[in-house]
Amino acid sequence: MPWTLEASRESRTISLYNVLFTVLPPFVIGIFDQFVSARILDRYPRLYALGQKNVFFTKTAFWLWWATQCITFRPLWIFSHFVLGRPRTGAA
16 A cells, blocks of 8 residues: 555644644634723723733732632642543553
């Protein structure tokens, strides 16, 4: 049987799928997401000050988010580590 490029095409297809469906959506949301339209910001320039003074994103908000993630992650880790067991490596 002659050698084909099917294996390389398969890996490229999987890579493209991963890029399109895992990396692209956060970029699109980050580019097009906005709190206030440009017209309102032009009309009320003081609204820029809210972002410059970190009214919406403070150190306290960051650490509260971080603590919440740790509290949420711990039961999931315990379940996956002790209930499901460690993944087996090597051939059986």
